[in-house]
Amino acid sequence: DTEVTQTPKHLVMGMTNKKSLKCEQHMGHRAMYWYKQKAKKPPELMFVYSYEKLSINESVPSRFSPECPNSSLLNLHLHALQPEDSALYLCASSPREPSFGGYNEQFFGPGTRLTVL
Amino acid sequence: AQSVTQLDSQVPVFEEAPVELRCNYSSSVSVYLFWYVQYPNQGLQLLLKYLSGSTLVKGINGFEAEFNKSQTSFHLRKPSVHISDTAEYFCAVSDRKKGGGATNKLIFGTGTLLAVQP
Numbered sequence: 592d593t594e595v596t597q598t599p600k601h602l603v604m605g606m607t608n609k610k611s612l613k614c615e616q617h618m619g620h621r622a623m624y625w626y627k628q629k630a631k632k633p634p635e636l637m638f639v640y641s642y643e644k645l646s647i648n649e650s651v652p653s654r655f656s657p658e659c660p661n662s663s664l665l666n667l668h669l670h671a672l673q674p675e676d677s678a679l680y681l682c683a684s685s686p687r688e689p690s691f692g693g694y695n696e697q698f699f700g701p702g703t704r705l706t707v708l
Numbered sequence: 709a710q711s712v713t714q715l716d717s718q719v720p721v722f723e724e725a726p727v728e729l730r731c732n733y734s735s736s737v738s739v740y741l742f743w744y745v746q747y748p749n750q751g752l753q754l755l756l757k758y759l760s761g762s763t764l765v766k767g768i769n770g771f772e773a774e775f776n777k778s779q780t781s782f783h784l785r786k787p788s789v790h791i792s793d794t795a796e797y798f799c800a801v802s803d804r805k806k807g808g809g810a811t812n813k814l815i816f817g818t819g820t821l822l823a824v825q826p
Contacts, residue, residue, distance in 0.1 A: 634816055636814070
């Protein structure tokens with residue numbers, strides 16, 4: 592199994608809702624990532640988990656709350672989002688911790704298209 | 709910090725014609741370089757990568773790229789494109805640690821839309 596899966600594919604939520612995005616990989620990778628991608632823009636790194644611990648937080652607002660329950664799963668909990676948070680949210684995984692020396696390919700999931708009304 | 713420049717936001721090309729997508733990066737020290745492709749409503753797929761060694765790198769789907777250290781460029785080429793190559797292409801570079809050496813944090817360019825016309 593060499594893929595990263597993400598659910599749901601699409602999500603529409605109001606500004607007062609609480610929802611979660613899920614990401615799963617069964618490649619034995621020990622680093623997992625959340626990216627945000629606005630239309631016609633490159634992906635922007637949000638969070639990195641390494642060995643199930645948060646290792647990078649790119650100054651993301653607290654209305655986004657990541658969670659890594661085990662080495663295969665990564666969640667992104669959403670609460671009180673704003674319309675400008677509407678975007679494609681991509682999950683990725685890699686075999687090792689990001690700052691580890693040597694090449695460490697990231698494998699991307701298909702993304703969740705989030706719309707905040 | 710590293711940066712990546714993709715000067716062409718869109719490249720229209722006819723089917724079976726050759727294409728070159730340009731990418732320049734900011735640092736001349738050792739880095740890892742990548743090209744990713746994103747088809748509509750999909751995630752990113754790695755096309756090819758340069759880590760070290762031969763400056764001509766071959767990837768999937770008939771694409772290749774040439775690493776040019778003196779010009780800090782990593783242009784992507786394909787000798788004959790197909791309609792199915794229509795997608796967004798992102799050049800990326802690995803970030804660098806403060807003491808030197810590459811990390812695996814990716815810095816992306818703004819992307820180039822390759823629009824293949826029949």
